Each structure stands twice: as C-alpha cells, then as structure tokens.
Amino acid sequence: MSTGSLQTWAEGWLGNNDVRLLIALALAIGGLYALFSVVLGFQLNGTVNTLRRVAFLSAIYAMLALALNLQWGYAGLFNLGAAGFMAIGVYTMGILTAPVTASPPGFGLPLPVAIVGAILVTGIVGGLAALPAIRLRADYLAIVTVAFSEIVRLTLRAPEFANTRIAGVAFGTGGATGLSLPSNPIRILFYTDPAATAPAPNALGAAIFSAVEPLGIEQTLVIGWAYVVALCLCLGLLYWLMIRIGKSPFGRVLKSIREDQQVTQALGKDTRLFKIKTFALGCALMGLIAILWRLSGGYASPRMFKPIQTFYIFIALFIGGTGSPTGSIVGGALFASLLFEGPSFIRRVVAEYLQLSNAPDTLVGALAELGTLDITPLLAYSVQDVSISALRLMLLGIVLVYLMQRHPDGLLGHRKAIASSVALSQQATREDDNE
Amino acid sequence: MAARDYYSRGQNLVYNRPVLAIFAVIGVFLVFDIFRQLGTGTIAVTDLVSYLWNGLVLGMSLGLAGVGLSMTYSILNFANFAHGDLITSGAFAGWATAFLIAGLGEFSIESLILIGGPIAVGSNELGINVVNTPLALLAGLLVAAVLTAALSLLLDRIVFKPMRSADGVTLMIASVGVALFLRNFLTYSFLTDSRGLTGGNVPQFTIAGVTFGGHQITLVVVAALLMLGTHILLQYTKIGTAMRAMAANKDLAKVTGIPTERVVKLTWIIGGGLTGCAGFLIALQQGTLTVTMGWDLLLLVFAAVILGGVGSIYGAMVGGVILGIASRLALVWIPASFLLVAAFVIMIVMLLVRPSGLFSGRTTA
DSSP states (O other), rough: OOHHHHHHHHHHTTTTTTHHHHHHHHHHHEEEEHHHHHTOOOOOEEEEEEEHHHHHHHHHHHHHHHHHIIIIIIOOOOTTTHHHHHHHHHHHHHHHHTTSSSSSSOOOHHHHHHHHHHHHHHHHHHHHHHHTTTTTOOHHHHHHHHHHHHEEEHHHHHHGGGGGEEETTTEEEOGGGGEEEEOGGGGGTTHHHHSHHHHHHHHHHHHHHHHHHHGGGHHHHHHHHHHHHHHHHHHHHHHHHHHHHHHHHHHHHHHHHHHOHHHHHHHOOOOHHHHHHHHHHHHHHHHHHHHHHHHHHTOOOEEGGHHHHHHHHHHHHHHHHHOHHHHHHHHHHHHHIIIIIIHHHHHHHHHHOOOOOOSSSHHHHHHHGGGTTTOOHHHHHHSSHHHHHHEEEEHHHHHHHHHHHTTTOOTTGOOOOOSSSOOHHHHHHHHHHHH | OOOHHHHHHHHHHHHHHHHHHHHHHHHHHHHHHHHHHHHHHOOOOHHHHHHHHHHHHHHHHHHHHHHHHHHHHHOOSSOOHHHHHHHHHHHHHHHHHHHHHHTTBBBBBHHHHOTTSSSSSHOOOOOOOOTTOOOHHHHHHHHHHHHHHHHHHHHHHIIIITTTTHHHHHHHHHHHHHHHHHHHHHHHHHSSSEEEEOOOOOOOETTTTEEEEEEHHHHHHHHHHHHHHHHHHHHHHHHHHHHHHHHHHHHHHHHTTTTTHHHHHHHHHHHHHHHHHHHHHHHHHEEETTTTTOOOOOOOOHHHHHHHHHTHHHHHHHHHHHHHHHHGGGGGGSSSHHHHHHHHHHHHHHHHHHHTTTTTTTTOO
C-alpha cells in the first residue's frame, strides 16, 4: 500500500509527464551513487567511472527491455531466447568487420555496413524462428526459444566453427575464447587517428582532455561518458519509436492480439503475420542493442550470452511493468543501478568502512562467530568475489518471485498501453488495479 | 489391398502433414545410413553398442529426473524452471550424507558436510563407491529423496501456493526466480565449482569391447525400480487415481470431492523425492558434483518430458530413453561439441510436429 500512495504522490508531483519522471529517476540514482561516493571519500575519477558504468548499463538494459516489451508487452510473444538473438547480432557484426588477415578472419567490411548487415541477419533469423514457433503455447514458446538461444551459444562455442572455411570463404567465431570486435567508434570524436595504439587527440579531444586532466579524470573515462551520451540518444530514439509503434494502427493490432487473439482474427487481421513481423523487429532491435553493448568492450564471447542474460532483461521488464515503454526504461534503470551494480558497490562500501580481516574459508566458520554476536566474519565471507555474485543472483531470484506474487504488472504496469485508441472505461482499469 | 492402403496413407501423410513426412524421410534415411556405415566399416559395432549403452544411461537419468517435472507440469499447469536446481539440491543433500557416513570418526563433520568447500575431504581419501560403501550410498539416496521432497514442499508453501490461481506464464517466471535463488544459495554455501565424489576401484564389466560401468548399471537398475514403483503407485492406489483425475480436469476433480490441495502436496512429495534420487544417482554416475549440474540438465529433461508428452510418466521414461539414445547416436554423424544441439533440435522438431508428445492424451499414467 505504501508503494501505492508513493506512486500517487509522485505522479501528482510529476504531473504525469513521462520525460520529467525519467529525468528525475536518472538524477535520483546518480545522486544516490554520488552521495555515497562523496561521503566515503572515493577518488573523483573512480566515482565518475562508477556513475558511467551505472549509466551505461541502465541505458543498455532500458533499451533491451524496450525491445522485449515490443514482443511480450505488446504482442504477447514470450521470447526467452533474447540472449541468442543478441549473440547473433554481435557475432555477425564481429565476423563482417574482422580484417581478412586476422585470426579468425572475417570480411573486412566497414562498421556501419556491418551493423546494417547484422540487424538484417538477426531480423531474418528472428522471422524464420518465429515462423513455426508462434503457433506454440506461451510456455512451449519459452522452452523452444531458450533451447534456440542455447543452440546458438553452443554453435558459437564449438571448436569446429572457431576458424573455418565454408564454400571457400574463411571466417570464424573464435570458439570458446571469443571474438575481438572493432574499437569503440566514439573515439573518432576525440582522436585524429582512432585506430592507432597511442593516438593523438584532435582539436576537440585536446580541449576536453586538458580541461579535465587537473581533476584527475582519465581520457578513457571521457570517451566512456561520450559513449554513454550517444547511448542515451539511441535510447531516446528507441523510446520515441516504441511510442510511435504503440500508437500506430500496427501497434493497436498488436495490443489487441495480446488482449484477445480470436477477436482480432474475427476482425479480419492476419495475426500470424503481425506476430512474425513483431518477433523479427524485436529480434533485430536486440541484435542492434547487443552490438552497442559489446562495442564499448571491444570483445564478445559465448559466455556473455547464457540464458541468465535473457532473465536479466525480463527482470528489468517486469520491474517496470510490461506493456508500457516508460515502464521499460524505469525498469531497466532500476535493475541495472540497484540490482545489478548495487551489490558490488555495497561491497566496496563495506570493504572501505569495516577493515575486514581475512575471510573464513567456509560458511560454517563464518556462522560460528555469530554466537558471540560478531558479524564481521560473516560479512567478510559474504563480500568475497564468489559469494557477492551469488548473493546478487539470490536477490534477483527473490525479486522475481516477489514481483510475480505481488506485482505481476510491475511498477508502471497499471499504465499498460491500452488496446483501443481512446480510453474506453476508466472504471474498468481501476478494478484491474485492485486485483 | 494392403499395399494400396499403405500407399493412400502415405499420400495422406505427404499432403496433410508435409513437415512430418519430411522428418520421417530424414529419420529413415539416417537409420539406413547407420547400417551402411556398419557395412562399410566406417563405424565399428562396439562403437555403436557403446553409443546405445551410454544413451540408455543418459536416457534413464533424464527419464527419472523428468517424472517429477512431468507430474508438476500436468497437475499445477506450469513449466517448473526450478526443477533443475531441485536435482542439484538433492545431489548435494545426498552426497553430504554419504560423505558423512563414509568418513565419520576419521574426519571432522564440517569438512565432510561441506562437500565442495576448500577444506573438504578428497574423494580418494574416502573411496566411496557402490562396492566399498553401499550403506553410505543407500543412506545418501534416502536422504536425497526426503530432503528434496521437503524442499519442494517448502518452496510450494512459500512461492507457488500463494499464486495457485495465477496463469502458467506467471508461475513459470516465478520458478525462474526460485531456480536462481536455489543455485546461488548452494554456491554461497559451498563456494565451489566442481568436486570429485567417488574413489577406489569402481567395478566395471567389459563385454566384447564395450565397457559397462558399475555406477552406470546402478543408475539404470535403481532408476528402473523407482519408475516401476511410481507406476504401481499411480495406477493402483487411491492417491494415484486422484492425481490422474486432477491432471485431467482440476475443477471436476474438486467437485467430485478430491482434496486438491492434499493431492498437490503429495505430487510435490513424490515428484520431489524422485527428483532428489535422480540428482544423487546422476552425480554418482558422473563421479563429480557441480552447482550447475541440474541447470545444465534442465533443458534436456524438458526435452524428454515434451517428447514423451507432458503429464505422462511413461512418456517421461520413454522420452528420456529415446532422447538419450538419439543424442548419443548422433555422434555417428556430428562432432561431440554438438551433442546438446542435437538433443535440442530433436525437442524443437517434436514440439513443431507433435506438440502433445508421443504419449499424448494420457496424463499421469
């Protein structure tokens, strides 16, 4: 109930203005991280880098949630294979851009061409996968798509395709070791020759670098922030696109399929075709977003595309609420900043504050000290690399169960974009809220 | 007459179910290809027999692990993604017990129970195998069954019971959350990647060049006995009838006076117990224990259950064995790194051609 009243208060204050809501959210998350960093006396460079990481992941997960929302929130297609389509996008781009002389070799195409090619390939594969799959029940579709994403991952990992030659064309996925990707394209803004190992900054780069250097901020961080700004522009574009799609006749058909497929068919719409198109479009977007994600790291490996990656996106989507583009962005930002990055930040805070001694070897050892009301061994045990990531995933599991039990519609799910172009009945939506 | 009959049936198949016809042709072609390869000596007979045997072992593991999944799928109507981690939990509980019994007195309790911990006792120091320490293994099997059943009940009480009226997709997503929690709780508690379990000389028989491992035989025999027991339970007891009634029509079962909540509880107990046994036996056969073992098996178990038909116990068994043998036989044509790919492709093809499975329409029998 408290979340409900908070919601009404916040909505009244923000005047139902989504853009204002999103900016307020971004400021709140950024402020929270900055506040902790300042209070704990972290270095400026480190603080700015933490903020960059949080902003980067928030933008990526917001975009991925938007793409998934198109499939699940609008058309009701339960795609549990998002990671597979992301992998197809990234690997197609990587193979198309890899120089012909590299190991594994590629096609040596310029990056923009490769990105367009990757989007097309992902979209076509998505459409082909949807062709038979959309006939299935939602739970079977989920199992088939997760199996599909595992097939993609296992194929990319297989040594047989790591460095291969098919029909006279040599290319490779790099197998289990992974594939190097082109360097971050945003570097063009700052360097005269971005491909060089120690590039010279151009006029803009020199001006910015010399301005921030006295503050102890490194060049890579400036580039990272520039990339985040570019990502936010992409996010804005995607958000606008989703709202346009939602309001278009195409989007209204999708939402009516979600509500009642038979009625939609009775109205003469070919629901199959609409579903295939939506699935293909969603998959193509996931491929593109995954490319944006991996371009900043310059490297991709099959490990990054395990089913857990898909679950991350679903958690982000469910936090925000399915069916609402604003909800997807809110969910992506909250997931990335609080659930994904939060635990490792808390761990740094704990390590900074508590001067922990050596961690006990086992949980039994850690719990033994609890009898004397000393929780530091348990804390030391819990902030190790393995245990903090396990605790984070346990937290995600609890959040998922909690959301499904209490708020299956998510935070903004009550604002699910309705199927009709005008609100038919305010009363009816109120009743839905109380369920 | 008969020939024309077959002809018209074939014609029907090609016209009405072209996809099925194509897959049937591919299947027949592959069977002929095996005989051709045997004839030309490309594969040896011993290779083929050992593929079949290993396939049977994998199939029995999948079948036993699948019975519980199939039961909850048909009675509660959702795909339980936490099932894989129930398998793992059973294996951890059972093996902690087996280690404890085999090594009590010699080593500290802490180092025995923390199977995976950094101070844990090595598997060779204990020498657990089916000949040396049969009692420890039997106790482990029992504890695995009991604790996994208890865990299933607890999870049902906390997670699934409050959402009985929710739809299948919502329950499925919640079960993904349960899976994440369980697996990482084990990681948090045991801090381990993988751990050797068995030691000493494990007996094995070699007949005409094909090796039959002692633990493989144990798995096949115990799994077969457990499945037979489940069959008798479901077929000849009142509770079995009640379960089948609930799987067929929940509302009708309720109207007839079947205490549905009690049936659901019993489903979790029986399904959980079998799942725990499966986890323990699979770990015994593999000789190692990992936190991800159940999760890695989960899609294969789903494949076995779907292949056999959701809700059918025989289906889970037969589906498991077919899938196990088919995926191992696939090694005749494809490299080992595509073994799982082959199994998943079989599942996807099955879902597209016959989504109700081989034993369609027979629920929980």
